[in-house]
Amino acid sequence: MKKSILxxxxxxxxxxxxxxxxCKKKKTNEKLYEDSKSSELSFYKGKDTIYDAKGGSPHGNFKLKFNSTAVASLGSDGKLPVGGNFNEGSLIVKEVYSGNELTLYAIMKKDSKSKFASNKWVWAEYKPNGDVVYNVSKDGKSCTSCHSSGTTRDFTRSFDLH
Ligand code: HEC
Incomplete structure (x- = not known):
């Protein structure tokens, strides 16, 4: 009797x-996707521009956006200073475009306490309709190789290329 209760x-x-x-995984993905669509985000250097892919990027042409916490980490030239770090809570959203059509959100969120964090960042990709392309639960394993090689700006690559 006791055994079966146990x-x-x-x-x-x-x-x-x-x-x-x-549940936690689902929640983290849903929140990140919602945050990435926010109209409160600011464009890189204040310009709504599609940049050409550079530096062997697998992502394609893109627009780059930041939340206000990330913007507060940037220098007056709009870039993260060499050797600098993004503040906790920073969100970087890369909108990937095919022509003028948005095809993907690639995301880095500075959330060092998250169980999904790798190098203090949470890494993810979503389709514009919210479908998960790269789950937070993969701990950025496919992302950090490129994002740690030769970067002196807190695992980001764009500031050296654009
Ligand atoms: C093959 C190398 C490579 C891999 C793998 C890669 N990235 Fe990138 N990523 C880049 C490069 C290079 C840039 C800058 C691209 C440019 O300027 O054209 C970049 C830019 C970004 C940016 C804009 C912020 C920044 O770093 O400047 C985000 C966000 C991003 N990647 C997310 C991801 C995520 C999420 C993954 C994994 C799912 C990933 N990347 C995998 C090379 C890579």
Whole structure:
């Protein structure tokens, strides 16, 4: 009798923790996607421009946007100073374009305490309709190789290229 109660209890605890982790993942993705669409974001150097892909970028042509926390980290030239770091809470949204059509959001969020953070950043990609292309739960494993090689600006690449 006692044993079966224990078994049921173990099952409930296990099921709940699995549910908790997958909920957290879903929530993080949904919030990041919503934040990336926000009209409050500011354009790189204040210009609504599509930049050409450079530096062996896999992303394609793009617009670049920042939340106000990220903007506060930038110098007067609109770039993160060499050796500088983005403030906690910074959001960088790269809108990828095919011609004039938005095809992807590639995102870096400075959230060092997140369980999904790698090098203090959370990494993700979403389609314009919110479908997850690169899940936060992958811990940026496909992103950080390029984003840590030769970068002196807190794992970002654009400021040296544009
Ligand atoms: C093959 C190398 C490579 C990989 C892999 C890569 N990136 Fe990038 N990324 C770049 C380069 C280069 C730039 C600058 C592109 C440019 O200026 O044209 C960039 C720019 C960005 C930016 C704009 C901020 C910045 O760094 O300047 C974001 C956001 C971004 N990438 C997110 C991601 C995410 C998320 C992943 C993983 C899903 C990823 N990247 C994987 C090379 C890469």
């Amino acid at each position: 078994r049921v209890a173990t099952f409930i605890i296990l099921a709940n923790s699995i549910l908790y982790i997958s």
